[in-house]
Amino acid sequence: MSGDLLGLLSGIRGLRVLVVGDAIVDRYLTGTPIGLSREAPVPVLDLTGDHDQCGGAANVAANLRALGADPTLLAVVGADPAGRRLHAAMAAAGVGADHLVVDESRSTVVKRRVLAREQMLLRLDEGSRERIASATAAELARRLADQLRRCDVVIACDYGYGTFTGPVVATLAHSAGRPLFVVDSRAPGRFRSLRPDVVKPNYAEAAALLGEPSLDTSGDRVGQVVEHRARLLERTGAGLVAVTLDRDGAVVLQAGRPSLRTCATVREAETTVGAGDTFTAAFALALASGAEPASSAEFASAAAGTVVRKPGTAICDPAELRRRLGGTGKILPGDELPSWLTDVAGRGCQVVFTNGCFDILHDGHVSLLSRAKGLGELLVVGVNADESVRRLKGPSRPVVPLGERMRVLAALGCVDVVVPFHADSPVELIERLRPDVYAKGDDYTLQDLPEASLVERLGGRVELLRTVDGRSTTKIIRDIHALSGERR
Structure with missing residues (x-):
């Protein structure tokens, strides 16, 4: 499921x-x-x-x-x-x-x-x-x-x-x-x-x-x-x-x-x-x-x-x-981040940021998000817009459109804010948000994570969290295609 x-x-x-x-x-x-x-x-x-x-x-x-x-x-x-x-x-x-x-x-x-x-x-x-x-x-x-x-x-x-x-x-x-x-x-x-x-x-x-x-x-x-x-x-x-x-x-x-x-x-x-x-x-x-x-x-x-x-x-x-x-009250337009969130000196809480496509939300996503929340007090999740997903994953993606992906993420208790972005990287979003912690899965390294140096330059830190083995949207889609082929 x-x-x-x-x-x-x-x-x-x-x-x-x-x-x-x-x-x-x-x-x-x-x-x-x-x-x-x-x-x-x-x-x-x-x-x-x-x-x-x-x-x-x-x-x-x-x-x-x-x-x-x-x-x-x-x-x-x-x-x-x-x-x-x-x-x-x-x-x-x-x-x-x-x-x-x-x-x-x-x-x-x-x-x-x-x-x-x-x-x-x-x-x-x-x-x-x-x-x-x-x-x-x-x-x-x-x-x-x-x-x-x-x-x-x-x-x-x-x-x-x-x-x-x-x-x-x-x-x-x-x-x-x-x-x-x-x-x-x-x-x-x-x-x-x-x-x-x-x-x-x-x-x-x-x-x-x-x-x-x-x-x-x-x-x-x-x-x-x-x-x-x-x-x-x-x-x-x-x-x-x-x-x-x-x-x-x-x-x-x-x-x-x-x-x-x-x-x-x-x-x-x-x-x-x-x-x-x-x-x-x-x-x-x-x-x-x-x-x-x-x-x-x-x-x-x-x-x-x-x-x-x-x-x-x-x-x-x-x-x-x-x-x-x-959870729709958690969803923000990408170009309208509220001042309470962007005012680093006045927001009064540790902000954790992570991002991804989150196309077909699965156990690995939820595990990473719940642990990311534990790194601070407010978890902000950036979500790639549909055109960005197509550029990154191919013309058949996303399977689930942006609005639905954001609503599913917003339903998670560990997620406090969901915000879309249209570029391939959330660099502009990070510059405006200036998170205290940037969390990603350990299938990345600091060297191949282009946002890492920006986060550190802005005064934050990067945390690479262990991913759940065998869990990915790409694998789920492959399995569905294989099952469909067997039925034919």
């Missing part, structure tokens, strides 16, 4: 996803502060509302439904009022409750959050934390074995509430023809023996798995994760590890391939809950549809970006995601 992130919204529709794990009721009590209590120095709220939302594995399922997939939730709940509230919340989110296993010996997990306007004051947790009973585990394993034959991807959501007992884990381990297997767990090392395809820890979970200190947001958390790539892959047993880092985006790690970085576009709201669930749902769907990891990570980051300013438990709004993936 190409890097058309908007196209992914159609590609993921109808995918059958099995979500197995800990379902939670997220209950919100909201009120208006009216003073301090006389009994203790605590605020008094005039209660104005209360409502329930899907939490935990149920929130992953709700996000899958919102994105157009067909989710099945397999979880254990109690025969209690909270269990009935979970059924109601799932119905409101369009998620079926046919495979909720009711255990009368358990209490449904509830997380009550008390908010004064949008400021959370208190969280109260209740519900069973012990391992599910043997009879319940056997029923869950039986249903799991049946549903594994019917889905395109399975997501294990482990929040530490006892779902993943021996029979359930054994069923996942011994399933013949198991589909794409994605794990989101508070203790991701617990699933190592199952050799999952994908594991998605957050930063704190990854640091704990490594036995490394957790850095605050001022530390180099991305560098720490990338440095320990091999250990994370080994300790999770996964083919791919995606570490979410809230305001720092996400890092995707694979053996033998460059790490990928996506960037958060907005800061998370104080009361946002479950943006990681949104990322997990969108990432799993994109991978299951056949998208490359780089495009899948960008798609998932964009989905998570639709929820981070919302109070309460996060569910992706597909209409907002479509607008975000369109």
